[in-house]
Amino acid sequence: MTGVVSEIASIDTRDGPMRAIVVRPPGPGPFPAVITYPHIGGLTNTMRLMATRVAEGGYVSVVIDLYHRLGTIVIDPESVQQDVVAISRIAAASVTDAGAMQDTAAAFDWFDAQPFIRGPSVGTIGYGRGGSLAVRAAAEFPERVNAAASVLGFGFTKDGVAECRARLVRIRGGLYCAFAEHDEIIPSSVQDEVASSLDGLPLDAQLVVHPGARHPYVFPDRAVHDAAAAARDWEAIFAMYARHLGGGSQGGAR
Numbered sequence: 001m002t003g004v005v006s007e008i009a010s011i012d013t014r015d016g017p018m019r020a021i022v023v024r025p026p027g028p029g030p031f032p033a034v035i036t037y038p039h040i041g042g043l044t045n046t047m048r049l050m051a052t053r054v055a056e057g058g059y060v061s062v063v064i065d066l067y068h069r070l071g072t073i074v075i076d077p078e079s080v081q082q083d084v085v086a087i088s089r090i091a092a093a094s095v096t097d098a099g100a101m102q103d104t105a106a107a108f109d110w111f112d113a114q115p116f117i118r119g120p121s122v123g124t125i126g127y128g129r130g131g132s133l134a135v136r137a138a139a140e141f142p143e144r145v146n147a148a149a150s151v152l153g154f155g156f157t158k159d160g161v162a163e164c165r166a167r168l169v170r171i172r173g174g175l176y177c178a179f180a181e182h183d184e185i186i187p188s189s190v191q192d193e194v195a196s197s198l199d200g201l202p203l204d205a206q207l208v209v210h211p212g213a214r215h216p217y218v219f220p221d222r223a224v225h226d227a228a229a230a231a232r233d234w235e236a237i238f239a240m241y242a243r244h245l246g247g248g249s250q251g252g253a254r
Helices: 045-056 082-094 097-112 129-140 161-168 188-198 227-245
Strands: 005-013 016-024 031-037 060-064 117-127 145-151 174-182 204-214
Touching (some): 005 097, 016 097, 031 045, 031 129, 031 227, 045 117, 060 097, 097 129, 129 145, 174 188, 188 204
Parallel strands (some): 031 117, 117 145, 145 174, 174 204
16 A cells, blocks of 8 residues: 555643654545554654554554653664663653553544544554553453554563453453564563463464564564564454454555
8 A cells, every 4th residue: 555644643641742653544534543552762763664554554553652751752772872771761661551551541532533533443553562561451441442463572471470361351352462483682481471371261362473583573674674474463463453443455465
């Protein structure tokens, strides 16, 4: 799909305005919406690329700025400069589960006022810490979030496997979690804990570990990008969105 529309929006939250990257398919819509919980960099060009991929699949992609309580912060996740690393740690520590869910609720209100968004059901997708937030949103707002995807996610079981499982039970729609086989950042124990939490649940869930893939294989602007693994993710994610949200463009085929 070509001709996607990209802009920066401002979403009112309890703690002030929150910037968001909004990328949507061409035409008036309405289209189903997908909230993106970004990687550690915030609203980076990488996240704009990922939002564009979602829009190419026929969905409005809204990347929310989880750092908005600190001001306008965008970080190069690949930088090794001491000051950048320090700022990155401070920004990451500012993101709480409760704050992220408040931001999610604010995004719902914004969606409801947009003529090009079809509701009430929405999807989520997240990367890194954002992956666990995308899944948490499906558990916290089961009446709104009908499909959640986590790619290279972590933080699911920080409160324990039992608590994670209790959270997953509340999800009503679909769930997709993807990991890399060779990940120097996320240990394989995270995959095992998520699999254990999902075991036996009556949920439309899929957990995938891509053989040979490295962190962060899914981002097309990284040297370790694995196009085949990313394509498998998008095929599965768009199929899940289609099942639970409707809309889309032939599973997101280009």
